[in-house]
Amino acid sequence: MKWHIGIGAIVFATLLVVSQVTPHDTTQETILMPLLQQLDDIHKDINKSITQMQTLKSSQESLNQIILQQQKEIQSLHAQLHKFNQTLRELEHVINTTAQRTEFKLMELEQIIEHTNENTNLVLRKISNNKNQTLPIEEKDIYKNGTAFTNLDIKEKLKEIFPKAKIITSDIVYITPPIENIDKLEIFINWTKIPELEYKAELNDCDDFAWRLYSESKTHYSLLALGVAYSKNHVFNIIIFKINSTNQLSVYIIEPQTGSIFPFNETLPEYYREIEYVFL
Known part of the structure; x- marks a missing residue:
């Protein structure tokens, strides 16, 4: 803009000189006319350059806006990529955790299948053996x-x-x-050989013992008032006896893991007293 002002000053000075030239001074007019024409051309070129500069400036501003918009889009893509990577890591963690749990469940299932096979074989052997064995106490005697x-x-x-x-x-x-x-019941329990079974936590524990004895009793003495009792921390069997001729009833505890039988009373441990379910 400084050079534009300078040219304008020259034009102004030239016009001032021309204005002082008399109309009859044709020599000076002849000299100044080309100069004025050149100055006019320069002025036009200056205006043209200014227009081009303004156009260039407008283009630069548009380009800056485009660059700014692209920068925002790149930042948004970076944020999306970060979120995607985070989600991917979380998904990987879930997959790994699920895989570990599945592996543990498969191991437990294999143990259960193995235990079931062992029990099945045991039952089959027992059935085979019992074919040649006489029930120790007949139903009418029990x-x-x-x-x-x-x-x-x-x-x-x-x-x-x-x-x-x-x-x-x-x-x-x-x-x-x-x-x-x-005493007849004790003979029967020992005959089943249930107390001789090996205890295995989660595989052959208290509930397995109790249900085996229940199954044996229902197989041979279906009317016997013998059942399975569940407390919070233990499972065992119970049986109801008649105490005297007045038909007074009393509940006895059967511990199938040992074959022991003892009367229920309030001095027993809590896991024998705080019963939640009874199946008879």
Whole structure:
């Protein structure tokens, strides 16, 4: 712009000189006319250059806006890429965790299958052996001098002793043998060889022992009031005996892992007293 001002000053000075030339001074007019023409051309060139500069400036501003927009888009892409990488890492962690859990579950399943196969073979061997063995106590002898009670009577008695428990009974008439028959029950339990089984945590533990004895009792003495009891930390068997001629009923605990039988009372450990479920 400084050079433009300078040219303008020259033009102004030239015009001032021309204005002082008299109309009759043709020599000076002849000299100045080409000069004025040149100055006019220069002025036009200057205006043209200014227009070009303005156009260039406008183009530069547009280019700057485009560059700024592209920079914003690049920043957005960077943010999306960062989020994608983070999601990918989280997904990888989930996949690894799931794979580990699946591996553990498969190992547990393999152990369960192995344990089931062992139990199946044991049962098959036992069935095979029992074909040649006589039941140690006949059904009529285990019920001898017993008294019949409906499932409602049995449930009411169990509710008195285990008020917080959910009692599940079969729709049958149960036989409660006299307490004098307890030795016959002990003989039967030992005959099943259940107390001789090996204890394995999570594979052959308290609930497995209890349900095996329950199954054996229902197979041979289906009316016996013998069931499975669940507390918070333990599973075992119970049986109801008739105490005297007045038909007073009493609940006894059966520990199938040892074959021991003992009466229920409030001095027993909590896992024998705080019963949650009874299946009879």
